[in-house]
Amino acid sequence: MFKTIKKGLLAALMIAGVGTFAPSALAQEEAQEGEDIIYQGDAKCTSCHDEYEVAPVLSIAKTKHGVTKDGRVPSCTTCHGESEAHVNKPEDVQVRPAPDVFFSKKSHLTAEQQSATCMSCHQGGKHMNWNSSTHAARDVSCTSCHQVHTGHDKVRDELEQPQVCYSCHKQQRAELTRPSHHPIPEGKMTCSDCHNVHGDNPKQLLRNSVNETCYSCHMEKRGPFVHNHQPVAEDCGSCHNPHGTTTASLLKSRPPFLCQECHSQSSHPSQAAGLPTASGVLGSTATGTVARGCLNCHTNIHGSNSTQDAITTRRFRY
Template sequence: MQRSGSTTKPVSTAIPASPTRRTPRNSTPGSSKRGGQGIETMMKALRICIAGIALLGSAGAISQGEEGYASGGSELCISCHDFGPESPVHAVMAGSHGTNGDAEAMQDRRGCEDCHGPSANHAGAPTQISPGVSFGPRWSASSAAQDGTCLTCHEENVAAHWGDSLHMLNNVTCVSCHDIHTGGDSVLFESRQAEVCTVCHKAEKTGMHGLDKDTDGGPPCSSCHNSHNHESAKTEMLLNRSEGCRTCHDLVKMAKSDQVSDRARSYHKVMANPERTCIECHGGIAHATTDSVTSFAPQPGNSKEVTLFYPGTTTAEWLVENHPGSQPLRQGAGCQQCHRGEEAAIGQSLAGEFQPASRRVDVSFSRDADSLRVQLRWKGQRNDQALSMMWGKGGDETFRRGGCFAACHDDMSGMPGNRGQQTGKYLWSSREQRQQIGRPAIAKDQAALAKMMEQGKFVVMWHVDLNSGKARTATLLDQVNWRAEPAFRASTRFENGWWQVDLRRSLTHQASHVLPFDPEGQYTFGIAINGADNAGGGHWVSLPLTLRSSGEDSDFKVE
C-alpha cells in the first residue's frame, strides 16, 4: 500500500533515556535543573505538615458523615491538599470527576471521596491513617481496589471488558495511563496518546511502519487498539473501518495516483466490504518488526550477556514515589517489565562525567550434585575492586520487584537525603516506621526481626574481593551482617584485559542465615561491580534478574 501526500520527518531512533533522579555525585555543583523544583517541593511538604498538625490538634472536630465519609467533603480535603492556584486538586474538581458541573448531574457526587472512598479517619489523622483508597506512593491500595473505584462508574461503558484485558493482567492499573488531576488527561488526546503508550510499548517509539516518523504525526493508538479489552486490533478496525490506516492512506486519492498499480487499485476495492480491514492484506507492517525490539518477556538460558549500568543516587524511595513507572512498580510489576534492554541508556542518562556508563558481563550458571556454580566474565581494569551478588527467594517483595535498589534508601550514608545517620543498606520490611519529613526510620524490635529471619524474609549478599579472591557472605534485613561462610567459595583471574570470577555455592549446607537453593524454587538476584577509586558511587548494577531450574518465565535456568 502506497502513502499518498504524506511526508516523514527523520528523528533519532535511540531509546529515550529514563528520567534521572538527581544530579550524579560528580556533576558540577549547581548544575542541576531540579534545584528550584526541590525548594518548591519542600515548601509544599511543609504546608502539608503544618496543615496536618493543625488537623491533628483538632482531631475531635473532624466529624464523620454517612458511612465514614468526612462531613466537610472536598472542602476539607482541599484545606490540606491545596498548593496554590496550580494545585492538581483544582484541575480535578473542575473536570468531569469534580463537583463543579450542573446541579442535577452533581446531586449525588461527593468530590474527592467519590474516588478515594470514605476518608473521615484520614482527615482526622492525615499523617497516620490512609484515605479509604490511596493512589499515591504512601499507603498505595491494591490494584483491585484502585481499579474497583474507577469501575464503579466506567464498567458499564469504556471498561466493560477490563477484567479480560492484558493491561489488567500485567498489573497496569487505570491510573498507570490516566491522570485525572490535570487539565487534560494526555491519553485522551489523539496527538498525545503515544507519549503515554510508548512508555511501555517501545516498538512504537519509531512511529508507524518503523519509518522514524515523529509519533505525534501518526494516527492515535486507539484508532487500532482498545486498551480496555483483550481483543485484537482487527476487532477495533472493523468498528471504525480501518480509521488508523486511512489517516494517511486515502483510498480515493490512491485510486487516482500513478504510484499505485492497477492490481493494488483492484485489491483496494475490497474495502467496500464492511467485514474487511487493511491488516488482512497488510498485517504485521504497522510497527517495527518484533526481532528489532527487546523481548517483553525473559528468554531463559544458562548463559547470556547482562548489562550493568551506573545507578547514580537512585533509591527505593524515588522508584516508588517519583519515578514515572512508580504506579505499576507499587502494584507488583518489576523493573524489567518496562526497562528490559534499556540498561545502557539508563546508565548514560545518570552517569554525567562518570565513565563508562555501563559494562557488559557474560554470566553463566551450571550445577553438579552438590553445588551451584556461577561464572562471570567482563572486560575491565586491573584495579577493579569487587564483585557482589544479592539473592532472594520471594521472601521480600520489594527485592523481587526492584532487585539491588530495594536495599538503597534516602537516609543511607552518602545519599543526598542523609541527615547524619550512619545508615547502611536495609530492607523496608525491617522498619516499623519509614523515614518521613521530620521522622527518622525506626527498625523493628529484635524479636520481630528474628521471626522474619526464621521465615526467610531476608536477602543474602555474596561479595568477592577481586585482587585477593577473598569471599564472604552476609544477610541483609535491618542491616548488613557479614560472616565467613565455608559453603561459598570464589576464584578470580585477570588476563588480557578480562576478569573472570568463578563462584561455587554448596547446595547441601543448611543454616538459618543461608538461603536454601532447591530445584523447584525461583530466585531473584542482582549483580554489582565496584570499580577503581570507589568512594561509594563508582559502581555498576544490574536490573533484577531471575534464576530457576526449569520453566520459561525466568532470565536464567540451570539444569
C-alpha cells in the first residue's frame, strides 16, 4: 500500500510537469531498484505479519524505522536476516523455525550479538561508547530497554522511563519512595536527566563526574569559595544519596551524626557523650551543642566566603 501511494504521487507530479520532482531516467531506475530491494525484503514478512496479527509487528510503520526516507532506513531482513527457514517452513518440521536474528531473552544470540545489529546503524553520537559501557558489560542488549515495533517506546517517554529502569534497579526504586527524593515519582525529572545509559563513564552519568552532573542543576553549590568544604569538592555523594533518603535534603543521616563521620571531637573541646560542645573563646560547656545541629552555626556547608575575622567577631558577639 505504501509503495503504491509513493509511486502514484511521484507519477502525478511528473505528469504535472513539476520540475523539482522529475528525476532523470537513471535516477528513477536507481531509486526503483532500491525500492524493490527494500519492499521485497519487507513483503516476505508482511504477507503473514499484517495488521490483524496479535503481536503488533506491523506497527513499526509508525516509527522512524518504518519510514522510507533514504537508503539508511532498514527493511525487516536488515535486522532479522533473510530467515528462509522461517518464511518457508520445511515440511518435516512441525514448529516454524525462528528468524535468523530475533531479540529476546530466549534468543540464541548473545546480548552483544543482538546489540551489534542495532550498532550497525547507531554507531555515533551518544551511542559511540556503548560497547564499553556498564550495561553492555553486564549483558544488557538494546532491546532489553527499547521497543522497536511500536510507536511508543516506553524508555523514551519521560513519565514511563523510570518503570523500565526499575525492572533491574530495584534498590533505586525503593530509595525513590523515601520521604526525601528527587522528583522522579512526580514526573518532574527522569533517570536520563542524570544518567547516560549508553556512556562508559563511572555510574554512567551525563557529565564526567558526580559533581559536574549535580552542578548542572545545583549551580549555586559549584563555587569557588574562599573556604571550600573539601568533601563537597570531591564528591557530593559523600553526604547525599541522590535517589532518596529518610533525612531532609537527601542527606545520608542527620547532623551531627553525619558530620561526626569525618569531624572528631577535637574540633569541639569538652565534648560530652559523643556530642559536640561550644568552642572555647568564651569558655566551653559540656552541653553547648547537645540536641543541636551543626547547621545551626555552619549555615553555608557547601562553601563560604566569610573571612576569619567575621567568624571571630561573631563568636565574641554571642
